[in-house]
Amino acid sequence: MFKLQNICVQHLGKKLLNDISLEVTAGNVLAVIGPNGSGKSTLLKTLSADLHPTSGLIQLDGKPLHQYSKKQLAQVRAVLPQSASLHFPFSVREIVEMGRVPHSGRSLNAEDKRIVAEAMAIVQIEHLKHRSITYLSGGERQRVQLARVLCQVLNSSNEKRYLLLDEPTSALDLSHQHQVLQIVRLLAEKYNVGVMIILHDLNLAALYADHIAVLKDGGISHYGAPDEILQATNIRDVFDISVDVAPHPSHDCQLIISNRNTATTSKHIQQSY
Structure with missing residues (x-):
């Protein structure tokens, strides 16, 4: 599991996160909600090792996060930020295949190709596989990036994997919002992936999350099951x-x-x- 103990993040004298303690466990979906500026994206960047905590401890499966190499981290957790822009004319399939690079490098084997095909099928973008990313809509691009991070965490073994998602439904229409959250549930229940997802829609959090953490002013104001919190x-x-x-x-x-x-x-x- 991802385990955060008394995490603080400070920048220019201001505390962005204040005494955060929570867990992201394999097979469960943790939704993080809160007002704008409450620290949600800072929390995700800290978990993904893009930001280093000023104090406190983050452990991943019992090992301090800072002891993992970048490659080791990329093999066990994937991150989908709010925006992942690409301005080069890669095909959809080429972008999805990038999710397997931490595992196999640039030479994909048969298992990698199977996982790529499975990820595109789950996200329902097989019909786009030969299209250039530059000709897709914002919502289509978001779904391609989701397929890429799925490739990173899907595995034939039952090893623990983790997925960190920063507002993945923000560019999607109503139907595809639910499709993405249904995929998140599938990853948790079928593939034993631990998911932390930042959401603004409280009804989506109520419908799809196992637990909810509410951030306010950089701290956790409420944490628990959706029916307790909402x-x-x-x-x-x-x-x-x-x-x-x-x-x-x-x-x-x-x-x-x-x-x-x-x-x-x-x-x-x-x-x-």
């Missing part, structure tokens, strides 16, 4: 918005319904007149 009072305290929470009509989870009037909006309108 309560109207918690959401109002963190997001400063009034909501109703009701049982979902089709699934065993909550449905969060936002109201038209919020405390923040009302204050802003009153101050404007």
